[in-house]
Amino acid sequence: METTDARRPPVRLLAAWAATRLVLLLFVFKVYVFPGPDVTTDVSVIYQGWYGVLRTGSFPLDDVTWQYPPGAALAILSPALLPFWDYATAFFVLACLADLAVLVLLTRAGRRPGRTPRGALVWTAGVPLLGPTVYARYDVMVTAVAVAALLAAVRHPRAAGALAALGALLKVWPALLLAGDRRPGSWAAAAVTGAALAALSALALPGAFAFLAFQRDRGTEVESLGALVFHVARHFGWEGEVRLHYGSVEFLGPYVGAVSTGALALTAAAFGWLLLWRLRARRFGARTLAEAAFTAVLMFTVTSRVISPQYLVWLVGLAAVCRSFAASGMRLPSGLVLAACAVTVLEFPVWFAHVVAGDPLGVALLCVRNGLLVAAALTAARALWRRTVPRRTAAPAPPRSARGRRDPVSS
Numbered sequence: 001m002e003t004t005d006a007r008r009p010p011v012r013l014l015a016a017w018a019a020t021r022l023v024l025l026l027f028v029f030k031v032y033v034f035p036g037p038d039v040t041t042d043v044s045v046i047y048q049g050w051y052g053v054l055r056t057g058s059f060p061l062d063d064v065t066w067q068y069p070p071g072a073a074l075a076i077l078s079p080a081l082l083p084f085w086d087y088a089t090a091f092f093v094l095a096c097l098a099d100l101a102v103l104v105l106l107t108r109a110g111r112r113p114g115r116t117p118r119g120a121l122v123w124t125a126g127v128p129l130l131g132p133t134v135y136a137r138y139d140v141m142v143t144a145v146a147v148a149a150l151l152a153a154v155r156h157p158r159a160a161g162a163l164a165a166l167g168a169l170l171k172v173w174p175a176l177l178l179a180g181d182r183r184p185g186s187w188a189a190a191a192v193t194g195a196a197l198a199a200l201s202a203l204a205l206p207g208a209f210a211f212l213a214f215q216r217d218r219g220t221e222v223e224s225l226g227a228l229v230f231h232v233a234r235h236f237g238w239e240g241e242v243r244l245h246y247g248s249v250e251f252l253g254p255y256v257g258a259v260s261t262g263a264l265a266l267t268a269a270a271f272g273w274l275l276l277w278r279l280r281a282r283r284f285g286a287r288t289l290a291e292a293a294f295t296a297v298l299m300f301t302v303t304s305r306v307i308s309p310q311y312l313v314w315l316v317g318l319a320a321v322c323r324s325f326a327a328s329g330m331r332l333p334s335g336l337v338l339a340a341c342a343v344t345v346l347e348f349p350v351w352f353a354h355v356v357a358g359d360p361l362g363v364a365l366l367c368v369r370n371g372l373l374v375a376a377a378l379t380a381a382r383a384l385w386r387r388t389v390p391r392r393t394a395a396p397a398p399p400r401s402a403r404g405r406r407d408p409v410s411s
Contacts, residue, residue, distance in 0.1 A: 010107055013120055017103055020128040021096055027132035028092045036349030039136045044088045046247075047138075050076050051087060059207040065247030070201030070208035071169030075138040095135040098144040099127060102317060105144075109151050109324050114286070119324025122334060126316035129341035130309060133349065137310040142171045143317035146293075149177050150321045153186065153289045160289075161189030169197050173297055173314060179274055180292025182284065219250035219260060221306040222355060223347065225370050226259040227251060231358040242356055248306060249356055266303035273299070273381065281388040287325040288388060294318040294330055295384045298337075298377040307370070309348045312341050315376075329383040336376035343369040 027034045046065060053060040054073050060066040079090035102123055110117035127134050134140055149163035160181070167174025168190075178186060201208040220226045222242060230238060230251045240253020250256075274296055281288075297318055301311050319334035328334075347355050347365040354362035 010117060010120065013103075013107070013117070013124055017100075017124045020124070021099060024128060024132055024135055025092065025096060028135045029089075034132050034349065036352050039131075039133045039349050040088065043091050043136050047076055047091065048087045051079070054205070057205060059205050061207040067247065069169050069172055070205070071166065071197065072138070072171065073201075073205070075141050075170060078141070091138075092135050095138070095140050098141045099134070101144045102140075102147050102320070105147055105151055106320055106324055109321075114326050115324050116326045116328075117324075118328075119320040119322070122323045122338070123316060123320040126320070126338050126341055127313065129338065129345060130312055130316075131345040131349065133309050133345075134313055137313075139171065139310040139313045142167055142174065143313050145170065146174045146177055146314065147317050147321055149174065150290050150293060150318070151324075153177075153181065154286045157181070157183045157186040158189040161186035161191075162193040165190040165194035166197065168194060169201070173300065176296040176300065177289075177293045179278075179296040180281075180284070180289045219245055219252055219256050219305070220263070221248045221250050221308070222358075223309075223366060223369075224263070224305055224307045225302060225374070226263045226305065228363070228366060228370065229259055230256070231363045231366065234358050242358075248308065260305050263303055263305045267300060270296075270299040270303050277381075277385060277389065280385075282390050283388045287322065287328060288384075290318065290321045290325065291328070291330055291380070291384050291387070294322050294333070295377070295380040298333070298373070298380050302370070302373050302377045307373070309344050312337070312344050316341060329387050330380060333376040333380035333383065336372050336379065340369050340372040340376065343372065 026032050028040055030040070050060050050063070050066065053063075054077055059070070059073065078094050079085075079087050082090035082093060085093070103120055106120040106123055107117065109115055110120055127140075145163055145167040149160045149167060152163065153160035161178065164174050164177040164186075167177065175190075178190060181187065198208070220230065222231075230240060230253075233255075234240070238254070240251055240256060242249060243252055244250075245252060274292075277292075294315070297314055301307060301315065304311075315337045319330065319337050322328050322330040323334055343365060347362070347369055351361060351365060355366060356362070
């Protein structure tokens with residue numbers, strides 16, 4: 001039975017959310033200037049440019065920075081829903097509304113039996129730690145779809161599968177939401193929805209899957225785990241360079257291909273671990289879906305050739321869903337992700353120039369941020385394994401009195 005406290009509106013939480021989001025909006029609208037490079041140019045220049053191309057009936061095939069699946073067009077075109085504002089203003093408002101939608105979903109979920117409002121608290125506290133970048137990218141919209149999918153999964157597996165497929169067509173990673181789902185209904189709904197939306201995209205606009213070639217040709221982005229190799233190597237005579245390439249600042253030069261291949265190998269190893277876990281896991285509960293998704297996205301984020309600041313929005317959303325369960329096993333990994341968010345806003349945008357230069361401050365920030373993410377991935381994997389995979393017990397030793405007896409058959 002729900003208590004009166006559980007039904008009471010979370011006034012303090014709503015006030016905290018409103019205050020922190022007002023600050024974010026003041027930054028993206030440039031009432032106040034956030035330190036570092038202007039993070040809003042992705043919206044006012046890149047997104048708005050894509051918007052113009054998409055409205056002509058084609059994907060931006062001549063722009064190598066278009067590296068997103070076809071569903072991303074929905075997010076880029078979404079400001080058309082608010083035609084009375086300019087493109088950037090409408091986008092920022094929609095991003096804020098997506099943020100609010102996640103809060104509402106987590107607050108409602110926190111009132112159910114076996115749940116807790118801590119998930120909404122994690123979301124409220126985690127998002128502003130990343131600074132205005134959150135509202136200057138469409139990742140918060142994708143995260144809203146992912147959170148809705150995970151929260152629906154307990155009671156409505158087909159709806160969860162359909163939402164996961166929609167999320168995957170927005171930005172691929174929500175496909176990992178099904179990592180811990182054993183129900184055929186979820187997978188069938190995801191397959192049907194994904195196939196239908198992909199076919200519709202291909203028929204509606206040419207070049208729906210050109211992004212695959214653009215992703216293949218990317219290098220090693222300066223904020224990734226593998227980039228630390230070159231941040232150190234450049235101080236010992238490495239002859240490569242740092243350059244804006246395929247929409248991000250990347251390392252280009254000798255051995256970059258080898259490090260990128262190593263990152264792909266680590267991603268393959270992560271996939272192998274997830275497959276082994278699925279084969280060995282036996283104890284599945286309501287929280288397992290969220291914890292498996294959180295672990296999977298953590299592992300694939302850490303091993304990626306690119307770890308952009310907005311990727312942390314995904315992790316905050318999934319951590320919040322995990323923490324909405326009273327018996328969550330992801331307390332430590334969630335805390336590590338929040339700590340990584342606080343460091344991330346320092347490395348981008350505040351001191352991004354130091355990261356690009358690879359000076360001691362920039363390298364230190366990356367070591368701390370990436371170290372926190374690695375620790376979060378490892379602790380999440382350990383917690384998931386211990387909660388779901390039964391321990392192997394040794395066979396009991398024979399009674400002492402029987403040890404000296406001879407087997408009449410063998411004699």
